[in-house]
Amino acid sequence: MVINKESLTDQVYSMLKKKILNREVELGEQLNTRKIAAEHDISLMPVRDALRRLANEDLVENKPRVGFFVKNFSEAEVNDILEVRKMHELYCLKNYFTEIDKEKIAELKNGFQNGNKEYFSSYDTSLHKEIIFASQNEYLIDSYLKMINHYTMLFSYLNYKRSETSRLEHVDLIDSILEENIEKACSILYRHLDRVKIAEDAEMKKSE
Amino acid sequence: MVINKESLTDQVYSMLKKKILNREVELGEQLNTRKIAAEHDISLMPVRDALRRLANEDLVENKPRVGFFVKNFSEAEVNDILEVRKMHELYCLKNYFTEIDKEKIAELKNGFQNGNKEYFSSYDTSLHKEIIFASQNEYLIDSYLKMINHYTMLFSYLNYKRSETSRLEHVDLIDSILEENIEKACSILYRHLDRVKIAEDAEMKKSE
Numbered sequence: 003m004v005i006n007k008e009s010l011t012d013q014v015y016s017m018l019k020k021k022i023l024n025r026e027v028e029l030g031e032q033l034n035t036r037k038i039a040a041e042h043d044i045s046l047m048p049v050r051d052a053l054r055r056l057a058n059e060d061l062v063e064n065k066p067r068v069g070f071f072v073k074n075f076s077e078a079e080v081n082d083i084l085e086v087r088k089m090h091e092l093y094c095l096k097n098y099f100t101e102i103d104k105e106k107i108a109e110l111k112n113g114f115q116n117g118n119k120e121y122f123s124s125y126d127t128s129l130h131k132e133i134i135f136a137s138q139n140e141y142l143i144d145s146y147l148k149m150i151n152h153y154t155m156l157f158s159y160l161n162y163k164r165s166e167t168s169r170l171e172h173v174d175l176i177d178s179i180l181e182e183n184i185e186k187a188c189s190i191l192y193r194h195l196d197r198v199k200i201a202e203d204a205e206m207k208k209s210e
Numbered sequence: 211m212v213i214n215k216e217s218l219t220d221q222v223y224s225m226l227k228k229k230i231l232n233r234e235v236e237l238g239e240q241l242n243t244r245k246i247a248a249e250h251d252i253s254l255m256p257v258r259d260a261l262r263r264l265a266n267e268d269l270v271e272n273k274p275r276v277g278f279f280v281k282n283f284s285e286a287e288v289n290d291i292l293e294v295r296k297m298h299e300l301y302c303l304k305n306y307f308t309e310i311d312k313e314k315i316a317e318l319k320n321g322f323q324n325g326n327k328e329y330f331s332s333y334d335t336s337l338h339k340e341i342i343f344a345s346q347n348e349y350l351i352d353s354y355l356k357m358i359n360h361y362t363m364l365f366s367y368l369n370y371k372r373s374e375t376s377r378l379e380h381v382d383l384i385d386s387i388l389e390e391n392i393e394k395a396c397s398i399l400y401r402h403l404d405r406v407k408i409a410e411d412a413e414m415k416k417s418e
C-alpha cells in the first residue's frame with residue numbers, strides 16, 4: 003500500500019490544531035515529535051511537517067535545536083491581542099454596518115435566547131465573525147481569523163466564564179443591528195469588548 | 211572549512227527579500243531554486259529554506275510540485291491591503307495621538323521640507339510607522355509591518371509618483387501632530403490615504 007504522505011501531514015496537522023484550540027495541550031507545552039509519531043505509528047516526517055505548518059500559523063513555536071512548543075502568551079501579549087480584536091471589530095461594525103447579513107444575525111439571536119448553553123461559545127464566535135465578514139475584505143478577514151485562533155487559545159486558558167451579562171449583551175448587539183441603530187451597536191460592542199478585557203485581566207490575576 | 215548552513219539561509223533570505231521589496235524581480239515571477247543555487251555556488255537546501263521562510267511571510271508563493279513564485283496581487287487584493295493599512299493607521303492616530311514621538315516627527319518634517327527627494331520614500335514610511343509604533347502594541351505592529359511589505363511591493367509595481375501634494379500633506383500631518391490637533395490630523399490622514407487609493411487605482415488602469 004502506498005501511503006499518501008501529504009494527507010498524513012494534513013491529518014496530524016488537523017489533529018494537533020484541534021488539540022491546541024480545545025486546550026487539550028497546555029500553553030507552552032512541548033510537542034514531542036517522536037512521541038507523537040510513535041503514538042500514531044507513523045514516521046517523523048509528517049509530524050515535523052505538520053508542526054512546521056502550525057508554526058507558520060503562530061500556534062506553535064519552533065525553537066531551533068530544542069523542539070516544538072505550543073505557543074504561550076505573556077500578559078502584555080494578551081492585552082495586545084484583545085486590542086487588535088477590538089480594532090478589527092469596531093472598524094467593520096462602523097464601516098460595514100449595512101452589509102451585515104441580517105438573516106444570519108437573526109438566527110444567532112434565537113441561539114442566544116433559546117439555544118443550548120453548550121453552544122454559547124459557537125454563537126458568540128459566529129456573531130463576531132459575521133461583523134468581520136461584512137467587510138468582504140479577504141486580507142482583513144484572514145488577519146482576523148489568525149488572531150481569533152490566538153484568542154481562542156487564551157480564552158480557554160483564562161477559563162473565563164461566559165456570564166449571563168455577556169449573553170444579554172450579545173442579544174442587545176443583535177437587536178441594535180436588526181434595528182439599524184449604528185451608534186447603539188458600536189457603543190454596545192465597545193463596552194462588551196472592554197468588559198471582556200477587564201474580566202480576563204481579573205482571571206489572569208486569579209490564576210497567577 | 212565548515213559552512214554555517216543557517217547563516218547561508220539567512221544570507222539568501224535577506225538577498226531575495228531585498229530584491230522582492232525593491233522590485234528587482236517582477237510580481238508573480240518564478241524564483242528558480244536551481245538557478246539561484248548555481249548563481250551563488252551553493253547547494254539547494256539553503257535556497258529552499260530561504261524561499262520557505264519568505265513563503266511564511268507571504269512574500270513568496272509555494273506552489274507544490276511547481277515551484278516558488280514572487281507573490282502577485284489581484285486588483286481586489288490591492289484595495290484590501292490599502293484598507294487594512296488605513297484601519298491600522300487611523301486607529302493608532304486616534305487612540306495613541308499623545309503617545310507619538312514628537313521629536314522624531316519634528317526631524318521627519320525637516321526631511322520632508324529640506325531633505326533629498328531621493329529619501330522621500332523613507333521619510334514617508336518612517337512617518338506612518340511612528341504613528342503605529344505609538345500604540346506600543348507588538349501584535350498590532352507585527353501585523354502592520356507584514357502588511358506594509360506587501361504595500362511596498364505594490365507601490366513600486368504601481369510605479370506611483372510621489373507628488374508635491376503628497377509631500378505637503380505629510381508636512382500638514384506632522385504640523386497637526388505637533389500642534390496636538392487630533393481632529394485635523396485624523397482628517398488629513400484619512401484624506402491622504404484615500405487619495406493614495408484613488409491615485410493607485412488610476413495607475414492600475416493605466417498599466418493594464
